[in-house]
Amino acid sequence: MSEAEGQSRRLPTLVTYCQRVLSTYTDSISSLGDEAIRYDVIKPVLECCSADTLLRLEQSSPYLENDTSEIWQRLCWKTFPLLAEQYFQEGSEAPESWREQFFLLREAEAERLELAGSRLRSQRMEAEERKKEREVKITDRLPPPKRARGWGAPSQPKTLFQKTKNDATKFRSSMYSARVIPPKRQRTLHSSPSIKPAVPRPSEPTKNMVTVKTVTYKRPSIPPALLQSSGRPTTPLVLTPATPPNLAASPSFARSSKPSPIVQPPSTGEQRPIKPSINKKDPMASLFMPKHRTLSQLPGQAGNARIVPTR
């Protein structure tokens, strides 16, 4: 049989063309016809068939089976490389029917795949479930409230930065609220004006003015005559005018008709005008204070004494 070779100028034979076309559409071939076809004509087509098509064609044209052994063998090796390899190593006898062998191998392969498939499936489902737990869900229930700050230790124990921040915050808040939260001390020193807006003395008008309390004692300008007539020695009375003239005149004063002799200086001392005391804790006093104080100036610091210059 002359078969045209694929030489450059030579056209493929019509047989060749037909074989090509048929090989492309093998699965559409229902049967090879009633007449027997020579094997070598149809062979290239059969070699391109799938196992199922080959089986089908053999069933419709059983004479093919005589020659298709080699095709089946090739199919075994091509389709199931691993399993065929296994088989070959176990016992190197060729099976009676490669066709049978093929279908046995196919079953084994199917089992293996099924096993792997189910494993994969379960893995995938587990992964999906895990994913579902993490995904955002739509609900109409409130999530549990977060812990308010300060209920527990901070997640990261105080880093330096955190500490600084805390200190700054505290400082700042203490500074601004200094007027509001009065420290409880500072009663002993009258001279230092307390910043607290303590309740002012009810009796006195709270004004900017410094109230000066003076106590005067009676001038010994009482006519000596009177006194003398009383028969008391008036000598000490002479001293009296010499007493510091810081006595505010207060005519309405009670006369100290008592004999206040030498005791006077002490009593005078007592009666020396007391320095103006800003006892009323009036907030206006803090006007004298600079707005921002350094740490050492904080009222909260122990031992601080400050004297406000008196008016």
Next chain:
Amino acid sequence: FQDAGAEKRDDWVKITSSDGYSFLVKRSVAAISGTLKNMLSEDSSFREAIANTCPISERAAVVEKVCEYMSFKAYYEGPGSKEVVDVNEFTERIPPEVALELLLAADYLEGVFDSCI
């Protein structure tokens, strides 16, 4: 002209199909098929030769493709064409439905196809 070989004549010959169709081709084209060539050879005393008619026991669709192929081949292997033919040029012209029959017919006809045309 009877003296020149049948090869010299390039008259029309008829190819018929089993279902009554006829196809006219040039003798030179028909001679592509060795089988046909012999049948049409005037050296033979075949009935076909006398009548210049070759019946092919295939249906018309198949016969038509046979003629088509022969024309195709005659052209490309003739002196006129120097182009390289794409291998698949003719493949496209074969509908799958006739491929099987065409294969069988081609096998029969090509059985005697001369590859050294």
